[in-house]
Amino acid sequence: MAQLTVTIDRLTLNNPVMTASGTFGYGFEFDDFIDVNALGGIVVKATTEEHREGNKYPRMAETSQGMLNAVGLQNKGIAYFRNAIYPALRKYTTKVIANVSGSTIDSYVAVAEIMNELDHISAIELNISCPNVKEGGMAFGTRCSSAAEVTKAVRKVYAKTLIVKLSPNVTTIGDIALAVEDSGADAVSLINTLLGMAIDVNSRKPKLSTITGGLSGPAIKPVALRMVWQVARTVKIPVIGIGGIASASDAIEFLLAGAxxxxxxxxxxxxxxxxxxxxxxxxxxxxxxxxxxVNDCIGALITE
Structure with missing residues (x-):
């Protein structure tokens, strides 16, 4: 039997398989289905500084090869997370990673500071696909300057492993990856959802209340795989692959590409x-x- 342990900065994972934020709740929702501790790690759903109701319904729609979502980072805020959710996460021996989101740099920093105090949170994953309200709503992760700025600010207050989750809605994702690496990121995860939309032809209305939303599922895997391969060849920090993984074969493709x-x-x-x-x-x-x-498999793609 092969050895499955991998290292992401200071994190040692029992195996390279984690769950993606927003698809696995806080982990304990799946306790009746699997042994959560058998996973390499869990990335719990996004936490923001303040309580967020999320977007109006409908905010999810099926597609032929995936789904669109516009949930809007619904959560009860960092104070609730610390007091009500965090105690329930302490039972897990697998690595627990918190996804951190915000609308301003200060709001990211506020959440990161509290996460830094929680000893059972092994790392944070910085979701820089969020709109920057001080920059006209443009996502932090779509420009090198804003991606670097938020990463640098969080790095100053967060001492543990800092993972930055990259948006695919850019033309040069390698440049964004380099910008966050230079600003203190210990690893990058990619990709977040691709921007998409769906229309109900009978009502002639969008299927999502927000008109557009994030596309995930098998449809985005070839794009995600290409971006992971590009970024893995660009940065020196570890890369975590996300996007349309639905089988062992899918996961292995990402490992071979350098994740x-x-x-x-x-x-x-x-x-x-x-x-x-x-x-x-x-x-x-x-x-x-x-x-x-498994480390012998990482980046073992043969291109000649």
Missing amino acids: SAVQVGTANFINPGITIEIIEGINQYLDIQGFAS
């Missing part, structure tokens, strides 16, 4: 046990291919 670990998202809604199946499938692949460790 040190992967996150499984939309597939959790369809099959709550998919992450365990993926871990088992990776193990089988490594044995068949003769890899002694």
Whole structure:
């Protein structure tokens, strides 16, 4: 049996399979389906400084190869997370990573400061796909300058592993990755959802209340895989692959492209046990291919 342990900065994961933020709740919602501690880590749903109701319904729509969502980062804020959610997360031995979102740099910093005090939170994942209200609503992650600015500000107050989650809605994702690396990021995760929309032809209305939303699922995997491959060749920090992973084969593609670990998202809604199946499938692949460790597989793409 191959060795599955991987390292992301100071984090040692028992295996390279994690869950993606917003698709696995806080972990305990899945306790009846799987052994959560068997995962490499869980990324819990986004936390903001203040309570957020999220967007109006409808805010989810199925597509032929995935789903659109415009949930709007619904959560009860960092104070509630610290007092009500965090105590329930302490039972897990797997790594718990908190996704941090905000609308201003100060709001990101406020959440990161509190997360830094919570010893069972091993890392934060900075969601820079959020609109910057002080810059006309343009997402932090769509420009090198704003991506660097928010990363640098959070780095000053957060001492543990800092992962920055990159938006795919850019033309040069490698430049964004370099900007956050230079600003103190310990790792990058990508991709977040692609901007998309769907229309009900009978009512002639958008299927989402916000008109557009984030596309996830199998449809985005080729784009995600290409971006992971590009970024892995650009930065020196670890890369975490996300986007349309629904099988062990999908996950292995990301590892071969240079990802040190992967996150499984939309597939959790369809099959709550998919992450365990993926871990088992990776193990089988490594044995068949003769890899002694999953680390031997990372970046092992043959291009000639």
